[in-house]
Amino acid sequence: MTKIKISEAVQAPSCPVIVNASVLRKIGNTPIIPIRSLGKEFPDVEIYAKAEWRNAGGSVKARPALQMIEDGEASGELTHDKIILDSTSGNTGVAYALIGKIKGYRVKLVMPANAVKDRKGQMADFYGAEIVTSSPFEGSDGAIILAREIYENNRDIYFMPDQYNNPSNWKAHYLHTAPEIWKQTDGRVTHFCAGIGTGGTIMGNSRRLRELNPKIKCYAVEPAEELHGIEGLKHMGSSIVPGIYDESTLDGKISVATEKSYDMVATLEKEEGILVGHSSAAAMVAALELAKQIKKGVIVTVFPDSCDTCYINFGKFKESVETHHLPPKTDS
Numbered sequence: 001m002t003k004i005k006i007s008e009a010v011q012a013p014s015c016p017v018i019v020n021a022s023v024l025r026k027i028g029n030t031p032i033i034p035i036r037s038l039g040k041e042f043p044d045v046e047i048y049a050k051a052e053w054r055n056a057g058g059s060v061k062a063r064p065a066l067q068m069i070e071d072g073e074a075s076g077e078l079t080h081d082k083i084i085l086d087s088t089s090g091n092t093g094v095a096y097a098l099i100g101k102i103k104g105y106r107v108k109l110v111m112p113a114n115a116v117k118d119r120k121g122q123m124a125d126f127y128g129a130e131i132v133t134s135s136p137f138e139g140s141d142g143a144i145i146l147a148r149e150i151y152e153n154n155r156d157i158y159f160m161p162d163q164y165n166n167p168s169n170w171k172a173h174y175l176h177t178a179p180e181i182w183k184q185t186d187g188r189v190t191h192f193c194a195g196i197g198t199g200g201t202i203m204g205n206s207r208r209l210r211e212l213n214p215k216i217k218c219y220a221v222e223p224a225e226e227l228h229g230i231e232g233l234k235h236m237g238s239s240i241v242p243g244i245y246d247e248s249t250l251d252g253k254i255s256v257a258t259e260k261s262y263d264m265v266a267t268l269e270k271e272e273g274i275l276v277g278h279s280s281a282a283a284m285v286a287a288l289e290l291a292k293q294i295k296k297g298v299i300v301t302v303f304p305d306s307c308d309t310c311y312i313n314f315g316k317f318k319e320s321v322e323t324h325h326l327p328p329k330t331d332s
């Protein structure tokens, strides 16, 4: 059996059991990983991925969650008698729950019923958040609508960050992620692409990167199908379009088929030794698509979270365990 090299930057998502304020310092300043093997047919293109699962809470969403909460505190809208309420399909919920626990806020999360059963739903619960379920058939839009109803019925007791419409969401990336990318590539980045969920990652990074160099081209990555299986991403044509998402300011959109992103999860593991989730794999497919088109340049993309349940769901878990955790078989 061949032993596969695991990149230095790759680890399981952090799930701190002892929660204290220093955990908040583990949000941001994530490593950038060079993707060496997958882009080798494009020798004049460098591809890098921001390893966002290295944030406390295990995903890119820790950045906007912290920014929205701290901006709420600064404006006086969030006080300790209020409950943080929002809709989420997982990653943002874990981030709110973790940050809320550290800062001493109660957190109420509205999630599609099917999301509650997975590890992210369980982690949010583990951090002490109250979870309200919306219809499993209505996806993230059903959760958005129910969260809004709960808020409207009792506005005084809730602070609703409303990640889909809150400028602090994209500002987290404008203020932190983009400057990190600029520094980590020595200002050489020429192209940026990222998946769209709320749109915070693509909007904040593209705005700041273009201020630093107006020639940088920025692309949103979206699922090709209306009914897709790429967790965390939205098919804009058939969804409630987030208020913070402004497609007109981007250079284009790259559509990725669910099946291609699933295959890419396995390819990234085999070729690069990186275990990431489906939206990261979709971003990788898009980065390679871009590489094919541009032939020369420095592409940066974002890997929002790690592999979590995808291996279990798609029969890869056993293979992953055998590859990474068991001692190599001997011939005797």
Ligand SMILES: Cc1ncc(COP(=O)(O)O)c(C=O)c1O
Pocket (backbone or CB within 6 Å): 059, 060, 061, 091, 092, 195, 196, 197, 198, 199, 200, 201, 202, 231, 232, 233, 277, 279, 280, 304, 305
């Ligand atoms: C796994 C995953 N990928 C991508 C995204 C998209 O990020 P954004 O909301 O910044 O558009 C999310 C957002 O929730 C996510 O959870």
